[in-house]
Structures are given as C-alpha cells and as structure tokens.
Amino acid sequence: MAFRWSRMSPQLALTPAVAITVVAFIGSILWTIYVSFTSSKAFATYGIDFTDWARQYERLFKDKGWTIALKNMLVLGIGSFLAIVFGFILAALIDREKRGEGFFRTVFLYPLAVSLIVTGVAWRWMFNPSFGLQGALHSIGLTFISFDWLSKPETAMYGIILASVWQGAGFYMALMLSGLKSINTEIWSAARLDGVSFWRLYAEIIIPMMKFTFLTCAILLSLGVVKAYDIVVAMTNGGPGQATWVPGYFTINAYWVKSNLAYASAAAALMLGITALIFLPLVLLTAWRERARTS
Template sequence: MAFRWSRWSPQLALVPALIITLVAFIGSIGWTMFMSLTRSKRFPEYFFDPSEWSRQYGRLMKDDGWAIALQNMLILGIGSFLAIVFGFVLAAMIDREKRGEGFFRTIFLYPLAVSLIVTGVAWRWMFNPSFGVQGALHSIGLTFINFDWLSNADTAMYGIILATVWQGAGFYMALMLSGLKSINTEIWSAAKLDGVSFWRLYIEIIIPMMKFTFLTCAILLSLGVVKAYDIVVAMTNGGPGQSTWVPAYFTINAYWVKANLGYASAAAVVMLAITGLIFLPLVLLTAWRERSREARVS
C-alpha cells in the first residue's frame, strides 16, 4: 500500500494545477471563442448563432482600427528587435571585459525590474515638451531639437519603441550572455591562435553557434509584442487618434468603450491565432532538438 501511495502521490499533487489550467486557461479560451460567435454586447449572451462567424470576423477584417493595430504591431516588432541587437552587443562587451561583470550586468538588468507601466510613465515625462528632454535642451539654447514624439501621430510609435528597447535590452543581454558562456573556451583560443579578426570571429563563428539563442529571443520578443498593452496605455493611451493602437489595446477598447463583448472576443481569438503561429516554431524546434540529441546519444 505504501509503495502504491508513493507511486501515485506525485500525480495526485499535480491534480490541483491541472484543474486550474483546464478551467482558467483552456476554459477561458473556449469561452472566448464561443463569445465571438454570439451577439454579446455589454453582457454575454449564450445563444449560439453560426452566422455570427462571418459577421464578427468579417467586420473585424474591415475595421480600419484593427488594420492600424496590426500595422503598429508589425512596426513595434521590427523596431523592438533592436533590443536583441543591443542585448547581444552588451553581452559581448561584458563577456570580453571580465572586470566589473557583475556590476554592469546588474545595471543593464535594472530596467527589467521596473514594470511596463512605470517605464511608460517615466518615458512619457521624458517626451513631455515642457519639462522633459526637449524643455531641458531648449533651456540651454538648443531650440532646434524637437523631442515631443508622443504628440505627433507620425512619431508616437517610435517613442513607444524607444521605451520598449530600453526596458527589454537587459533581459536579452542576460540570455545572450548565457549563450556566450556556453561556448567552449577552446574555440576562442583557437580563433586567437589562427589570427581571426574580431568581426569575423563573431559574424562567422559566434553568431551562427548562437542561432538557437537568437531564435529563442526572437520568439519571446514576438510574444511580448503581440500582447503589448501596458506601455501603450501609460505613454499615449492609444493616441494621438488611433496612431498607437495595437491588437491588445483594440481588444480592450472594443469591450470597455464600445461595449461589444462578441467583437472584442473575435479580436482576442485572432490574437491567439497570431500567438500560436509564433509559438508553434519554438515547439517544433524544441522537439527536433530533443530527437537529434537522443539520436546522437543512441
């Protein structure tokens, strides 16, 4: 009896977590999909109507606000890729200069400890034309410099990108530094003996060896871009106009402002599909690496 209990106790300990996952995660996804096929407005309606599929999703695809949100998501993703670039540069510098590694790693990781809301508010102050960076520069005579990006629809997204890169570069630096530490030290020694230049060493040897680290960073960045909401609300609240709308902001706005739960659910389902398309390559890549490792061992 004791043997059987010791055998099944780990599985029984996982039952509460499994129930929570089924109800709170999978159940919520199923409920949202169902709501997207109903006429739900402020409150849910539990009357399924097959015609609502074309109505809700067709309307979504024709909505200019949704088109702007998808375009801004793409712009944010491309611009935020600079966080990975800066993260790799910082990691390479720290890895080469061993002195003060712990200090600089802590400094560059510090923005990660600040929430996106705090980051957004801080950068909104910095972009304020009166008492932000522009005001400070104008006070010393540099009146030709304009740094009021958030008040201009053409530059507001670039301000959000700048704040996002500042907040996330330290996180990707930590991942890159971990990847650099995993490279065999003999490779560095051999490259040094062969007289390989600094740029060739990183471009032709180090970066190709870290391709899985870069891929992991890119997927994590993409997932963060799809669900971006906090920093947009803190910095611009979607303005000026609809110039900084992103899918998550559009979804929340569809429910709380337009009072349309069915429409908001349709937008959320499309976001889920986009997330799945991004996450699926990571799952397939992980499975492929595990199979390759098992094949080498056997």
C-alpha cells in the same frame, strides 16, 4: 501497496494545478472563442445565429482601427528586435571585459525591475515637449532639436519602441550572456591562435553557435509584442487618435469603451491565432534543433 502509492503521489499532488489550468486557461480560451460567434454586448449571451455566425470577424476586418493595430504590431515587432541586437552587443562587451562584470550586468538589468507602466510614464515625461528632454535641450540653446515624438501620429510608435527597447535590452543581454558563457573556452583560444579577427570570430563562429539562444529570444519577444498593452496605455493611451493602437489595446477598448463582449472576444481569438502562427513554428524549430543537437 506503499510502492504504488509512492508512484501515484506526484500525480495526485499535481491534480489541483492541472485542474486549474484546464478550467481557467483552456476553458477561458474556448469560452472566448464561443462568445465571439454570439451577439453579446456588455454581458454574455450564448445564442448563435448560424445564418450570420461570422459577423464579428467580418466587422473586425472592415474596422480601420483593427488594421492600424495589426500594422502597429508589425512595426513594434520589427523595432523591438533592436532589444535583442543591443542585448547581444552588451553581452559581448561584458563577456570580453571581465572587470566590473557584476556592476554592469546589474546596471543593464535594472530597467527589467521596473514595470512597463512605470517605464511608460517615465518615458512619457521625457518625451514631454515642455519639461522633458526637448525642454532641457531648448533651454541651453539647442532649439533645432525636436523630441516631442508622442504628440505626432507618424512618430508616436517610435517613441513606444524606444521605451520598449530600453526596458527589454537588459533581459536579452542576460540570456545572451548565459549563451556566451556556455561556449567552450578552447574555441576562443583556438581563434586567437589562428589569428581570427574580432568580427569574423563573432559572425562566423560565435553567432552560429548561439542560434538556439537567439531563437529563444525571438520566441519571448514575439509573445511580448503580441500582448503589448500596458506600455501603450502609459505612454499614449492609444493616441494621438488611433496612431498607437495595438491588438491588445483594441481588444480592451472594444469591451470597456464600446461594451461589445463578442467583438472584443473576436479580436482576442484572432490574437490567439496570431500568437499560434508566430509561436508554434518557432517552438517546433527549437525542438527540432535541440533534437538534432542531442542525436
């Protein structure tokens, strides 16, 4: 009996966590999807008109704001990929220069300790044309430089990308550095003996060996891009106009500003679908590569 109890005790200990996950996570997802087929406004109503059950989704795809949000999400994803690139470059430089490694690793990781809200506010100040970087440069005579990106619809998203890359590069640097540390030192020694150039070493040997690390970074980056909201609110609040709307901002705006719960739920359900389309293939590819590596 004691042996059986010892086997059951871990399952019993995990039962509250599993119950909370099922109710709060899976249950809320199913509830949101269901509500998206209703005509709920500020509060949920659970009647579904089956003659027009997809009207919220039809409205969504006709909404110019949703189209802008999807395009901005794509732009943000492509631009934010620079965080992985810079993270790898920083990791490679730190790994080659052993002196001061702890200091530089702390410096580059510091932005990660700052919340996205604080990051957004700080960069909004820097982009301010009066007392930001532009004002400082103009005060020393460099009046030809323009750094008021957030005030222009065509450049506002690039300002958000710049702030996101600054905030996230240190995190990806830490992941890349751990990947570089896991590479056998004999590979570096053999490359030096064979006279392999610096660029060939990284392009043909190191980067292919770190493909699992790059894949992990891509998964984390894609999730962050799809759920992006706080940095947009802090820097532009979706403006100018709708120039910096992203799916997360659109969803929150649909409920709190338009008081349309069903419409916001439809947007949230599509965000879940986008996440699944991006996340699941990457996870399956990661699992397949890991299985192939261990077999």
